[in-house]
Amino acid sequence: xxxxxxxxxxxxxxxxxxxxxxxxxxxxxxxxxxxxxxxxxxxxxxxxxxxxxxxxxxxxxxxxxxxxxxxxxxxxxxxxxxxxxxxxxxxxxxxxxxxxxxxxxxxxxxxxxxxxxxxxxxxxxxxxxxxxxxxxxxxxxxxxxxxxxxxxxxxxxxxxxxxxxxxxxxxxxxxxxxxxxxxxxxxxxxxxxxxxxxxxxxxxxxxxxxxx
Numbered sequence: 001x002x003x004x005x006x007x008x009x010x011x012x013x014x015x016x017x018x019x020x021x022x023x024x025x026x027x028x029x030x031x032x033x034x035x036x037x038x039x040x041x042x043x044x045x046x047x048x049x050x051x052x053x054x055x056x057x058x059x060x061x062x063x064x065x066x067x068x069x070x071x072x073x074x075x076x077x078x079x080x081x082x083x084x085x086x087x088x089x090x091x092x093x094x095x096x097x098x099x100x101x102x103x104x105x106x107x108x109x110x111x112x113x114x115x116x117x118x119x120x121x122x123x124x125x126x127x128x129x130x131x132x133x134x135x136x137x138x139x140x141x142x143x144x145x146x147x148x149x150x151x152x153x154x155x156x157x158x159x160x161x162x163x164x165x166x167x168x169x170x171x172x173x174x175x176x177x178x179x180x181x182x183x184x185x186x187x188x189x190x191x192x193x194x195x196x197x198x199x200x201x202x203x204x205x206x207x208x209x210x211x212x
Contacts, residue, residue: 008061063121
């Protein structure tokens with residue numbers, strides 16, 4: 001069975017997908033603070049140097065930038081654009097949230113030389129059985145037992161998050177679209193246009209589903 005990296009911007013179901021995979025492999029664990037060792041089948045990361053592939057495959061997790069960038073920066077800045085333009089490539093390291101880039105995981109995925117698969121957060125929430133089965137078939141594990149008890153696992157995973165912590169879940173996975181309501185339609189279009197102009201190939205391949 002191939003070993004995999006999982007990479008995605010924060011709030012893109014990174015911990016939830018790790019929970020799913022490790023439970024299906026008989027090594028269940030719970031929580032955002034789980035430890036990832038390089039000798040494990042699935043290792044979660046927000047940032048990854050493509051040169052570290054070393055035979056591993058890659059799972060990319062993507063969520064609408066008009067959701068995750070706002071949520072990740074919500075309690076960090078008073079900027080009306082929630083530091084969107086800086087968050088595309090890096091964030092100041094002195095903030096309480098980790099320094100991450102929205103584009104970096106997508107760029108690494110696009111250039112990954114090993115086997116790879118992509119999971120969109122919105123698909124994982126709206127059609128979980130189909131999305132999890134597709135992921136399981138691609139990665140080489142069985143998800144049947146997990147899906148039979150899907151609601152139990154979902155509730156258990158969500159309960160591990162403290163809503164008072166910066167890394168906590170405020171919506172408890174109850175809404176796919178929540179934070180984008182805090183910006184105007186004009187801002188949304190500006191974000192779309194900026195991404196499409198600056199990263200045309202990546203936008204066309206992976207992000208155009210989010211355009212207004």
